[in-house]
Amino acid sequence: MSSLPVNRQTALPGFQETDNTAENPGVRAPLVLNMDRFGQVTRQVCQVAESKKPPFAWYVAFTVSLGLVGLLGFCVNYLIFTGVGVWGLNNPVMWAFDITNFVFWVGIGHAGTLISAILFLFRQKWRTGINRFAEAMTIFAVICAGLFPGIHVGRVWLAYWLFPIPNQMDMWPQFRSPLLWDVFAVSTYFTVSFVFWFVGMVPDLATLRDRAKGRIQQFAYGLFALGWRGSNRHWHRYEVAYLLLAALSTPLVLSVHSVVSFDFAVSQVPGWHTTIFPPYFVAGAIFSGFAMVVTLAVPARQLFGLKDLITLRHLDNMNKIILVTGCMVGYAYSMEFFIAWYSGAMYERFAFVNRAFGQYWWAYWIMVSCNVITPQLFWFKSIRTSIPIMFALCLVVNIGMWFERFVIIVTSLANDFLPTSWDFFTPTWVDMGTMMGAFGLFGTLFLLFCRYLPMIAMAEVKATMPQANPHWSGYEAHDDHGHAGGSAKPSFASPDALRSPGSGPDGGPPAL
Amino acid sequence: MTTLSPINPPVTQGNQIPRKRLYGILAEFHDPAALMAAADKVRMAGFRWWDCHTPFPVHGLDKAMGIKRTILPVLVFGAGLTGTTIGFCLQAFTNAASFSIWALVWVTGYPFLISGKPLISMPAFIPVMFELTILLSALSAVGIMFLFNGLPRWNHPLLSNKRFLRVTDDRFFIVIESRDPRFFASRTEQFLKDLGAKAVEMVEA
Helix, strand or coil, X not given: CCCCXXXXXXXXXXXXXXXXXXXXXXXXCCCCCCCCCHHHHHHHHHHXXXXXXXXXXXXXXXXXXXXXXXHHXXXXXXXXXXXXXXXXXXXXXXCCHHHHHHHHHHHHHHHHHHHHHHHHHCCCHHHHHCHHHHHHHHHHHHHHHHXXXXXXXXXXXXXXXXXXXXXXXXXXXXXXXXXHHHHHHHHHHHHHHHHHHHHHHHHHHHHHHHHCCCHHHHHHHHHHHCCCCCEHHHHHHXXXXXXXXXXXXXXXXXXXXXXXXXXXXXXXXXXXXXXXXXXXXXXXHHHHHHHHHXXXXXXXXXXXXXXXXXXXXXXXXXXXXXXXXXXXXXXXXXXXXXXXXXXXXXXXXXXXXHHHHCCCHHHHHHHHHHHHHHHHHHXXXXXXXXXXXXXXXXXXXXXXXXXXXXHHXXXXXHCCCCHHHCCCCCCCHHHHHHHHHHHHHHHHHHHHHHHXXXXXXXXXXXXXXXXXXXXXXXXXXXXXXXXXXXXXXXXXXXXXXXXXXCCCCCCCCCCX | CCCCCCCCCXXXXXXXXXXXXXXXXXXXXXXXXXXXXXXXXXHHCCCCXXXXXXXXXXXXXXXXHCCCCCCHHHHHHHHHHHHHHHHHHHHHXXXXXXXXXXXXXXXXXXXXXXXXXXXXCHHXXXXXXXXXXXXXXXXXXXXXXXXXXXXXXXXXXXXHCCXXXXXXXXXXXXXXXXXXXXXXXXXXXXXXXXXXXXXXXEEEC
């Protein structure tokens, strides 16, 4: 079978897909379709930021998102001015939508770091098409996540107590608490993800700067491009720094959701106090994050005409990861049940039976059907490569993963050790409004990013094209010049010739 | 295209503004293969103050240019160790010490006794130590990288050059700076032309 891309016609105009998912070990599948020049990649990515007006659908989505941000602002202010009693919390359910949303959003972020860091270390070149906006998604998701612990503390104006800041009371945070580890883990995660995203974007901001026509664009892009001029001496250190960031982000991302899971696992609440939580949370985070990447990628590539860069192969690969992590999550669900029975701990056993058949049985079965059963459809290639079906399935996974956090948090708290104190949590309109508002905040930030920043890592995509290989000389066939060194292979003759510059009185730029 | 030549400056008349200094000579290539071959020859010719400029990192160009591997990872390792140390000292002081130190203001430690556990409970301190290690390493990796690269630098002779605008798009350049001991405008220009450059151009300082 050939691995050459095949054009697949569908009924609707504008929805044609080029199928580059065929596997042929002899031929590297193309990651950039219908383009053989670097300039074409630049134009296709930059036209989004350079166009006078975004597509109409952008305005619709932006209006809706901005409206939800207004709702968020209202709900948060209402909460602060009134008190956490406006939420449906009770004793014993003192954590509900707030922490569910926190864990959900932190989890969403994990796919971005996985794509940018772990797939980079594994030399998965297809990551280049999706890493930039997945990283952006990470940052915006962590912003949404950070909001919830911030407002759920009740007295928001004392949130600085979370940090070890010298104060007149000589008071320090208690570092033996997982909640404080969380403060450090999430703030480090945000900072490092932001730096990673920004550093990756500098060369592309330089592209936008060099193409900008207006003064404002030239100034704004120029300011953040930091004067990048593609020097190879710079690229050398840049690549080392990028590799280091990837190597540092990999354990970081695994630690973040592990620490989030410690918030539960270190406590003694039945249903929370389990050692499986760290790996289970990390797998779930990647699962939900990839579902969100697909949910965002499908409309974005359609709307902004990026189908040649975010190809069917990229989506197919992501769906495979969703399938794998979905199976891991399913394994974790069943292992929790097994251990609840095998441990012989009666409270633990009750917690799990109650989870599936108690007062929140519907939440549990929504979770299982969305997270374990539905993703199994991705075993079929026709489903993995069908745009509408994958979009629908990923929405289902997003819902399921939200419910997973709800199930873990609320069912464990609502029915704890003492039956007399059992209660039932019902969300209020403020709970719902805050949750919807967080989606609005996420959407607003993401839409602004799509509109004004390079949505695809142009420099990285170009480097994965076959034309970027110095041994590729395809243009020579139809270029009419006859230069001396153009097609000659570089000679790395003597080791003496390879001696590094930077020695001697005027021996060139310092080699640092 | 600006044609500058410091060898034969035009006769200046009266108070005419003299020509600007020469930053270097720019040679343009259209594909990585041509650039690699040319870079190899420039290095062989013994130039030191020169550079390649590319829209993306070209694999193998470091070797062709003879760039020594950066010491960045060593410094980042040091920064990481600093982060670990800060993480430990911060927690040990604030949660276990009963004395005061001066850290911009006088601060006093507070020995937290939690269910009879040791004051310095290492296992509980590890997550924060780990996070601070990562934080300092990552920030220093980026900070030192930009510092060594001399960035941010918003004005540079090359950034004022029209032809050079496409370096972030699809063009590949070799720039030999005039401060190189082997630089000799007309001869270097010819040398770059002989390397098969699509265009060779003087760059004003």
